[in-house]
Structure formats: structure tokens, C-alpha cells
Amino acid sequence: MSDPSEALASAKAAADRISKTKRLNACLTALKDLRKSLVAQAQAAHPSGVLYGMPVAVKDNICTLEFTTTCGSKILGGYRSPYDSTATAKLKAAGALIAGKTNCDEFGMGSSTEHSAYGRSIHPFDKTRVPGGSSGGSAALVAAGAVPAALGSETGGSVRQPASLCGVVGIKPTYGRVSRYGLVAFGSSLDQIGVLGRSVHDASRVLSVISGRDPRDATCEDRDPLRLPTVPESLQGFVIGIPKEYFPTDLDPAVRRACDRAIRLFRELGAAVREVSLPHTQYAVATYYIVAPAEASSNLARYDGARYGPRFNGSEDVRALYRTTRGEGFGGEVRRRVLIGTYVLSSGYYDAYYRKAQQMRALIAQDFRNAFDRGVDLLFTPTTPTPAFKAGEKLDDPVAMYLSDIFTVTANLAGLPAISLPIGRIKGLPIGGQFIGQAFLEDEMLEAAYALERVVPATEEA
Amino acid sequence: MSVTHDEVRKIARLAELDVDDATLPALAEQMSRILEYVAQINAVPASEGVKPFIPGPDAVRFRPDEVKPSGLAFGPAAFAPAFKDGFFLVPKLGAFEEPEL
Numbered sequence: 001m002s003d004p005s006e007a008l009a010s011a012k013a014a015a016d017r018i019s020k021t022k023r024l025n026a027c028l029t030a031l032k033d034l035r036k037s038l039v040a041q042a043q044a045a046h047p048s049g050v051l052y053g054m055p056v057a058v059k060d061n062i063c064t065l066e067f068t069t070t071c072g073s074k075i076l077g078g079y080r081s082p083y084d085s086t087a088t089a090k091l092k093a094a095g096a097l098i099a100g101k102t103n104c105d106e107f108g109m110g111s112s113t114e115h116s117a118y119g120r121s122i123h124p125f126d127k128t129r130v131p132g133g134s135s136g137g138s139a140a141l142v143a144a145g146a147v148p149a150a151l152g153s154e155t156g157g158s159v160r161q162p163a164s165l166c167g168v169v170g171i172k173p174t175y176g177r178v179s180r181y182g183l184v185a186f187g188s189s190l191d192q193i194g195v196l197g198r199s200v201h202d203a204s205r206v207l208s209v210i211s212g213r214d215p216r217d218a219t220c221e222d223r224d225p226l227r228l229p230t231v232p233e234s235l236q237g238f239v240i241g242i243p244k245e246y247f248p249t250d251l252d253p254a255v256r257r258a259c260d261r262a263i264r265l266f267r268e269l270g271a272a273v274r275e276v277s278l279p280h281t282q283y284a285v286a287t288y289y290i291v292a293p294a295e296a297s298s299n300l301a302r303y304d305g306a307r308y309g310p311r312f313n314g315s316e317d318v319r320a321l322y323r324t325t326r327g328e329g330f331g332g333e334v335r336r337r338v339l340i341g342t343y344v345l346s347s348g349y350y351d352a353y354y355r356k357a358q359q360m361r362a363l364i365a366q367d368f369r370n371a372f373d374r375g376v377d378l379l380f381t382p383t384t385p386t387p388a389f390k391a392g393e394k395l396d397d398p399v400a401m402y403l404s405d406i407f408t409v410t411a412n413l414a415g416l417p418a419i420s421l422p423i424g425r426i427k428g429l430p431i432g433g434q435f436i437g438q439a440f441l442e443d444e445m446l447e448a449a450y451a452l453e454r455v456v457p458a459t460e461e462a
Numbered sequence: 463m464s465v466t467h468d469e470v471r472k473i474a475r476l477a478e479l480d481v482d483d484a485t486l487p488a489l490a491e492q493m494s495r496i497l498e499y500v501a502q503i504n505a506v507p508a509s510e511g512v513k514p515f516i517p518g519p520d521a522v523r524f525r526p527d528e529v530k531p532s533g534l535a536f537g538p539a540a541f542a543p544a545f546k547d548g549f550f551l552v553p554k555l556g557a558f559e560e561p562e563l
Contacts, residue, residue, distance in 0.1 A: 065535050079541065080540070082535050082536050176517065176518045219518045219519065221519060280506070283506060285499075286499060286503045289496065289499070289500050290500050290503070306543065306550060306552045308541070323479060326478055326480065327479050327480025327481065328480070335479060339470065339477055339479065339481075339493060341477075342476050342477040343469075343493070344500075346476065355514075356503050357500075357503060358514035360503050361514065362513060363512060366515075399496060414515075414517070
């Protein structure tokens, strides 16, 4: 696309499609504002950009100049960032159109998008179920065909898990591949911006544009943008590791069948398949739910009613202002995590929890290095233990909710790239398979994903 | 691992978070379950020799110490809850001091 009239048509069509998905509560931007902005962006977009005219929705914890950035939280209600995130600035420079802000669990804390102050998002296939989270609004919009791609963010699987549950592709790049300037911080040693797309190609194109060095983010590696691989004819020469810890005996039999089918396809494509062991996997969720809340309790200290968003008044002094604003402004899950984080960092508990978790994290990362050092190129696992679950099913049981991240948190803890793509259906609901790659070797991971995507019967029952 | 109501209140004070009495029992129960679950990492033998792992560059790169334009599309007055003469306005600090926890 290089014709301004086509970009304008694309903008209007995207606004129409997004308005038709209103029942999903996936887009937080008012439809009237969205349409107006999309048209203005299309008129201003540069026709030579590689994403010219492509509508890309953006998770509401990534700062944009066009729209408010609330992180799905009451504490940032109506907040407008005075700057663009690097990721959205790069998208716009490439000619893409920012197609509104998507609903998410508050500050990215959740696995169902039920922890949004703006109401839960609905699974596009079944209104009684959740789209996953925390980037559930992005996943639902892509799955409903409203946009070809959307930005999400990951701290423990928040792109791949909703991608799996909604039947779309979700990529979490290597830690340091994409600038986090303008991504509202949750767990700084884990957070990464990721991409959800209709296909491996759509998601990869967007990832390629937003990747690369950024002097504004010291944790962003000094590397060129990701180069897209060609679609391979076969997987000859690839060694794919199957970590046995991701296939426990109590794994949903249909999830296992879908993965077994994908593994048979790898062999038919010429890859060597080898069982491997990542022995510390069973401790990953526990490790994650110490490290992430600890970092969150520190990062979220800035929301005090003085600097951002609304101020909940009736306070006689500044300390009461902080407590009232934070008590009323944060939702239940954020409050829980801030308290857990404060607890594990407090005097007397630091060594038993936080220090120990940092050591466990090192052992989990070492497990991956050991597997890759033994000649494995990529690992393949289920993305989630089950398809989309019912709304409300896990709301009162935070540990059960946390366990839906069991196959995704390890890549975040180890800083590795990973991708989820649809590999089948279970009673009509999508389920994803996951490749975990070596740091900064996204190109190999994407090659394998391209090859699997071409042959896997993603919409057939497993 | 059982967290008492008093411990939740103390942690909430440290976190500058109002927790009302009605939600306290459920919060204490949920925190206890979470802490019991995460404490399983202590079953792994002591790993004193293990160096903590943080992904990303080995060393943080410093930017040149130069004065540059802020790059903001609009000034802080536009997003501050209250702003006057270049300052953020907050309530007076008179009652800030509090007894040791």
C-alpha cells in the first residue's frame, strides 16, 4: 500500500471493524475519538513506510500521544502521556495507524483481563469465557479480525497466554530486543513489549519495526532491528527439544494430542526432535510470584495522587492522601501484589523469599543454557495448560489464576524469546503451541513458526 | 505460612495503602495461600554459590551528560493533578511524621 486514499480507506475500515467488536470490551478508546484519530493519522502517515496504512491496536499500558494511557486502572483514569513510547513512535514512523488502546488487566497483573477497572473483556468465540491476559483486549481484537496486529506486553506470559486462548500468534521478544521507553513499568527485570498478530508474518513485521536500539532505554540492547527470515521449505537441520517437565501426566489430554500432532509435523518437515529436561521448571511460578510482585511494589510506589492521574481527596495530610489514593485507585489484584511484594522485600523475609527467588531464577536460566549447549536449537511446549476458562472461575483463587502462566513464565525469567501459535482446537476453543528460542535468535524461532503454521491444522479439533 | 490481620495492616502501612477492615480477612487468607505456595522454593537445597540472574546488558550504558529538550508534547501542568508556578501542588507536610512501625 502506498496510495494515501488506500490508507484512508484502511483507517475507516479499521474503525468500522473495531466498532463492530464493541461487545468484546476489548478497545478502551471511545469509538468517535478513535475514528477521528485514525483518519487524521492516515492523512499524516508517510507513504514510504513499510507498515503504511496498517492499523495496529496498542495495549493500554504503552504510552501514546493520541489516546489516554490508563493501564486498565482507576488510578490513571484519564491520564494522557506527554510523550510517545518508542515502540509506537517507530510504528508511526513506519506508516502504521495506532488503532486505539486495548483493555488489559490492571498494570498487566492478571491472566484473564478480569482485573481491569473498565470491565472484563469477552472471549471472541464464547462470551462466557475470558480471552486470557493481561493483553486480552489486544488478543480479542486480533482474533475478531478487527486489526491485523496489536501490541501487548509481557511480564510472565501476557502476550502468549491470551494469544493461545484466542487462537492468534503472540511473540515475546528477547529481553532487550524492543525498547521499553513508554511502557509503564510493572516488573522491570521481566517486562517486554510483544506483538499479537493474525499470522506469524503479520506479528513478525510489526516486531521487526519496533525492535532495535534506543538511547532512551538503557536495558535495550545496542542492536539493529530484527531482520525477517524467509519462509523455509523444511526444518532440515533444526533440532527441537521437547522439555518433559512441560508435559506432566495430568496435562489435559487434548492439549497433549495437539502438541503430539505438531511434533509429528516437525519430524515430517525434517527436524530432529529430542526430549530434554529443564529440572527447575516446577519452581518457576513460585519464583515469578516473588520477583514480579517485589518489583511491582517498587514500580507502583509512584502512583500516590501527587504526580499522576486522579487524586482521591478527603485527606488531611500527604500520607493520608497517598493511602487514600492508592487504596481507592488500585484494584484487588494490584493491591494483593503490592502487599506480597512489600512483604517479601521486608526485613526478616528478604533472604527467605527475594534472595532465594533470585537464585532460583539463575538455576532456571541455567537449565535453558544447558539444553541449548547440548545442541538443541529451539524448545517446543504447550503455551497454556488448558483452553480459555470461564469468566469468574479463578477470580477468588489467585494461585489457580497464577498457574495458568505455568508454561510461559520461564521464558520471562530467563529473558528468552518465545512465540505462541495456534495448533488446534479443543471443543471449538483454540489452543497454542510455544517455541522458546535462544537469546536474540528470534529469526530461527520465527522460521520454525512459519514452517509449522503452514502445515498445522490450527482450526481442527486435536 | 499464615499471615495475621496485624501483619497485613503493618505491610499495608509500609506500602502506603489503605486496607479497610471488611476486606482484611479475605486479604489475609489470600496472602497466606500465596506465600505458602511461593515458599516451596525453599525446598530446593541452599544454593549459596549461585549468582543472581538478571537478563539484559551486562552494564548499563550511560547517556552523555548534556542538556536536551524534554521531548514532551505538552508540559507537566497538563497532566499534574494540581500545578502552579512550575511546581506540583500537594497537601502540606505537617502531619507527615508517624511513630515507628
